[in-house]
Amino acid sequence: MRTSIATVSLSGSLTEKLTAASRAGFDGVEIFENDLLASPLSPREIRARCADLGLSVDLYQPMRDIEAVPDDEFGRNLRRARHKFELMRELGADTVLVCSSVSPLAIDDDGLAAEQLSRLAALAQDFGIRVAYEALAWGRHVSTYDHAWRIVEAAGHPALGTCLDSFHILSRGSDPKGIEDIPGAKIFFLQLADAPLLAMDVLQWSRHYRCFPGQGGFDVAGLVGHVLRTGYDGPLSLEVFNDVFRQAEAGPTAVDAHRSLLVLQEAVGVGELPAPVVPTGVAFAELVTPDAEPVSALLGALGFARTARHRSKPVDLWEQGEARILVNTGPAARRDGTGLAAIGLESPDPRAAARRAEALLAPVLPRRRAPEDAPLDAVAAPDGTELFFCATGRDPELPDWRADFAEVPHEPGSAAARIDHLALVQPWHQYDEAALFHRSVLGLHAQESVDVADPYGLLRSRAVTNADGSVRIALGVGAAPADDTLHAQHIALAVEDVVAAARAFRAAGGGLLPIPANYHDDLAARYEFADGELETYRGLGILYDRDAGGVFRHCYTRTVGRVFFELVERDPGYRGYGAQNAPVRLAAQHAGRPAR
Numbered sequence: 001m002r003t004s005i006a007t008v009s010l011s012g013s014l015t016e017k018l019t020a021a022s023r024a025g026f027d028g029v030e031i032f033e034n035d036l037l038a039s040p041l042s043p044r045e046i047r048a049r050c051a052d053l054g055l056s057v058d059l060y061q062p063m064r065d066i067e068a069v070p071d072d073e074f075g076r077n078l079r080r081a082r083h084k085f086e087l088m089r090e091l092g093a094d095t096v097l098v099c100s101s102v103s104p105l106a107i108d109d110d111g112l113a114a115e116q117l118s119r120l121a122a123l124a125q126d127f128g129i130r131v132a133y134e135a136l137a138w139g140r141h142v143s144t145y146d147h148a149w150r151i152v153e154a155a156g157h158p159a160l161g162t163c164l165d166s167f168h169i170l171s172r173g174s175d176p177k178g179i180e181d182i183p184g185a186k187i188f189f190l191q192l193a194d195a196p197l198l199a200m201d202v203l204q205w206s207r208h209y210r211c212f213p214g215q216g217g218f219d220v221a222g223l224v225g226h227v228l229r230t231g232y233d234g235p236l237s238l239e240v241f242n243d244v245f246r247q248a249e250a251g252p253t254a255v256d257a258h259r260s261l262l263v264l265q266e267a268v269g270v271g272e273l274p275a276p277v278v279p280t281g282v283a284f285a286e287l288v289t290p291d292a293e294p295v296s297a298l299l300g301a302l303g304f305a306r307t308a309r310h311r312s313k314p315v316d317l318w319e320q321g322e323a324r325i326l327v328n329t330g331p332a333a334r335r336d337g338t339g340l341a342a343i344g345l346e347s348p349d350p351r352a353a354a355r356r357a358e359a360l361l362a363p364v365l366p367r368r369r370a371p372e373d374a375p376l377d378a379v380a381a382p383d384g385t386e387l388f389f390c391a392t393g394r395d396p397e398l399p400d401w402r403a404d405f406a407e408v409p410h411e412p413g414s415a416a417a418r419i420d421h422l423a424l425v426q427p428w429h430q431y432d433e434a435a436l437f438h439r440s441v442l443g444l445h446a447q448e449s450v451d452v453a454d455p456y457g458l459l460r461s462r463a464v465t466n467a468d469g470s471v472r473i474a475l476g477v478g479a480a481p482a483d484d485t486l487h488a489q490h491i492a493l494a495v496e497d498v499v500a501a502a503r504a505f506r507a508a509g510g511g512l513l514p515i516p517a518n519y520h521d522d523l524a525a526r527y528e529f530a531d532g533e534l535e536t537y538r539g540l541g542i543l544y545d546r547d548a549g550g551v552f553r554h555c556y557t558r559t560v561g562r563v564f565f566e567l568v569e570r571d572p573g574y575r576g577y578g579a580q581n582a583p584v585r586l587a588a589q590h591a592g593r594p595a596r
C-alpha cells in the first residue's frame with residue numbers, strides 16, 4: 001500500500017521534513033498548514049520539491065471550526081476556505097482535512113453541519129478538491145467517527161467523505177468494527193497513530209504522546225483490518241504529535257516511522273516481508289576498550305579464560321562455560337572508550353535474519369571485515385550496537401565466527417556461566433523505536449516498561465526476550481543525556497550459585513559494588529531468611545528479589561568505562577531483572593563514582 005506521513009510528525013523545517021520522509025521510503029506526505037506558513041518556499045516551490053523527492057501531497061490540513069455555525073459565520077468560513085483551495089491548487093493537493101469544530105459558536109445540529117459541509121464540498125469540487133471530515137476526540141459536538149460519518153452520509157455530496165484517525169477512534173474507546181459500515185470509497189483518508197495507554201485528558205494525550213503504530217498500547221493493526229475490509233485504497237498515513245519526535249533528528253524518526261508501517265502491513269496481511277527468524281541464544285557479547293588491562297583483570301576475576309585470539313584483528317575471545325566475551329582493542333575503542341559494542345545472536349538462519357532486518361530498514365554491515373574473515377551477517381540496531389547473526393559450531397555449511405579465532409594456551413575454566421541478559425543504553429529519544437526494532441526485526445517479545453528511580457533522574461527500562469528466555473536484552477534510557485546513563489550498560493552472567501561466584505570473584509581480586517546496610521535491613525523486614533543467609537548477602541552486596549515464579553539473587557561488579565557485570569542466580573520461573581533493587585544499585589553506583 002502507499003505510505004504517507006504528516007509533516008507534523010517530524011522535526012525541522014519543511015524541506016528537512018520532506019527530505020527525511022522521502023529518504024525513509026514514504027510515497028507521500030500530509031502537509032501541515034503551520035509547516036507551510038513557516039516555509040520560505042511558495043506553495044508551487046513546495047509542490048516542485050515534493051515532486052523532485054518523489055512525494056505526492058496526499059493531504060493538506062487542517063481546516064478548523066467550519067461547520068454548524070450561524071450563517072454569517074459560515075459565510076466567513078467559506079471565504080477562508082476559498083483562499084485555502086486556491087493555495088492547494090498551487091500545492092498540488094487534492095484532499096483537505098476538516099476537523100470537527102471545537103468552537104463555542106458551533107451548534108449541536110447535525111442537519112446544519114451536513115448542510116454546511118455539503119456547501120463547502122461544492123466549493124471544493126470547483127477546485128477539484130475533496131473534503132475529508134474528521135471527528136476530533138475532543139470535538140465540541142462531534143467527537144466520534146460514527147457521528148462524523150452520519151453527518152457525511154446525510155450531506156450526500158460526492159466531494160465530501162470522512163477521514164478516520166486511529167487515535168481519535170481508539171482513545172475514545174469506540175468500537176472500530178463499525179468502520180466496516182462505511183463504504184470504502186467514502187473513506188477519503190486514513191491517519192494512523194498509536195499511543196501509550198495513559199489516563200489523561202484526551203487532547204493532551206493526542207498532542208503530546210502519540211507514537212508510531214506498534215509502539216503504544218492500541219490495536220492499530222486491528223483497526224486497519226476493519227478499514228481494509230471496506231475496500232479503502234488510499235494511503236496509510238502516519239500523523240503523530242509527539243514531544244520527543246519534535247526534538248529528535250528527522251532522518252532516523254522517519255525511518256522508525258516507515259518501519260512501523262512495514263510491520264503494520266505485515267500484521268494485516270499485506271506487503272511482503274521475509275518472516276522473522278527468532279534468535280535462539282547469545283553467541284557472544286563484544287566489548288571495545290582502548291585499554292585491555294582493566295577489562296582482562298575483571299574477566300579473569302569473574303572466572304573467564306582467554307581462549308583464543310582473532311587471526312587478523314586485535315580481538316580476544318574470553319570464555320566461561322557458555323558465556324563468551326570478545327574484547328576488541330581496535331580503533332573504535334579509541335573513539336568510544338570501554339563499552340558494549342556488539343552482540344552475537346544465535347540464529348537458526350543467519351542469512352534470512354539479515355534479510356528481514358534489511359527489509360525493515362536496519363543498516364546492513366559489511367559481511368566480511370577482512371578478506372580472510374568468515375562472512376557474517378550483521379546489522380546495526382538504532383543505538384548503534386552491532387547485531388551479528390551467528391551459527392556457532394552448529395552447521396558446517398554455515399560460516400562460524402569462531403573460525404576467525406586461533407586458540408591460545410589457557411587453563412581450562414572451571415565455573416559454568418552463560419549470559420543471562422544484556423542491558424543496553426538507548427539514546428534518550430529512541431526508547432520506543434528500540435523496542436519496536438527488537439520486536440519486529442528480531443521477533444522478540446517486549447515486556448512491560450518499568451520506571452526506575454535514579455538519584456539524578458529516571459531510568460526507564462524494557463526487556464525484549466525470546467520465548468525460552470535464552471535471549472534477554474534490557475533496553476534502558478535515562479532522563480538525562482549521557483552522564484546518568486553511565487551505569488545502565490551491562491552484561492549479566494547467570495551462575496549456579498551467586499554466593500560462591502561472588503566469593504570467588506572477590507578472592508580473585510574483583511571489586512563488588514557495596515550496597516548500603518539499610519537495604520539489607522529492609523530485606524529482613526520483607527522476607528524471612530535462613531540463619532546467616534542475610535548476613536552473607538550483606539557481606540557480599542547481594543541483592544534479592546522474588547516474584548510468583550521464584551527468587552532472584554544478584555550482585556554487581558565495579559564499572560569499567562561504560563560497562564559493568566552483574567552476577568545473577570535466577571530461579572527458572574522468575575521473569576524479572578531485579579528492577580525493584582535497581583534504585584539502590586544506581587545510588588550505589590553514583591556514590592562510588594570518582595568525584596567530578
Ligand SMILES: O=C(O)c1ccc(O)c(O)c1
Binds near residue numbers: 097239
Ligand atoms: O490536534 C489537532 O488539532 C489535530 C489536528 C488535525 C488532526 O488530524 C488531528 O488528528 C488532530
Ligand SMILES: [Mg+2]
Binds near residue numbers: 165191239
Ligand atoms: Mg488526525
